[in-house]
Amino acid sequence: MTVWDRPEPPTRPAPLDRERIVTAAIALADEGGLEAVSFRKVAARLDAGPMRLYGYITTKEELFDLMVDEVHAEILPTPTDQPADWRQALHTHAQRTRQATLRHEWLADLLGGRPTLGPNALAATETTLAALDGLADLDTLMRAVQTVSAYTIGAIRREIANLRAERTTGLSKLDWQRTHGPHVTRMLATGRFPTLAKVVHDGTETDAETSFTTGLDWILDAVAAKLTHPPA
Structure with missing residues (x-):
């Protein structure tokens, strides 16, 4: 029970x-x-x-399950923020999951394991599945939701890990780059990492939110392609 x-x-x-x-x-x-x-x-x-x-x-595991489900209430779309289509539904769920985790960083440690069976978590799953219902066979829909979820959880965990590292070391991202810059410069000067050198010297720096949203849009583009041309 x-x-x-x-x-x-x-x-x-x-x-x-x-x-x-x-x-x-x-x-x-x-x-x-x-x-x-x-x-x-x-x-x-x-x-x-x-x-x-x-x-x-x-048990403490039960307590953690209840805590995760309580935070899922923050992830659910509000009555005035109902998604217009499947893409917006998955996009909103991913963004609200990230926002909730930034408010409750411990959530990153509990995401991605066995699914919680509380009412709020089940409602969140129902919302995303219902938005896709009828667009493809059930296996394709489940893979679509799982793929977006895997990206969302991985990106959030990385962002939270970086935030924790900043607090632990006392170094901001810019401070860390300045501290390790001389080493990176020496390594790139060896010519052993030409592609990495181009990224470091010519790549565009983006903030965490922009990076998350861009990656999410790419994942949703891939899902859209599968829904339009489902596998035979």
Whole structure:
């Protein structure tokens, strides 16, 4: 039985429910990452005994599943922001996933594993699948969604890794480039990396948002080609 199927115990002697527990856990994770989340710390924030939490959530994995599903509520399109077609639906879902992860960086550590089965996550999946329904056979639709998801998760994880590296080292991207510039210059001067040298000297620098959006558009172009000309 999943945590969503299991009934909650009575709230006495002090008011407590899964929603309050999950909200407290998310706040802790936002402040210090997933390593800052424990039953003891969540209970302390709620002014409750740690053992009381086990009546609502039995493992940390269940707690993480609930946290991920809660954030999926932020990813779902609003009633006034319903997508006009499949491309906009997948584009919006990817962008809102990135925005939610930038607000909750710990989410990057939990994306891409086994699918969460909470109501918000299921609703997000339904939205993307429904937008594609009828455009191709089911296997093609699933591969389309999985391909966009793989790009989205990979790009987000890389962006979050860079943000964490900046905080850990204290070096911004520009500072890092200045620090390692002499080494890169010496290596490129050997002539062993001519293509890389052209990229470094002549390539255009883009910010994270532009890079993410450009890559997403390319992926969606590829999906559109498959939907127009499905494999035999």
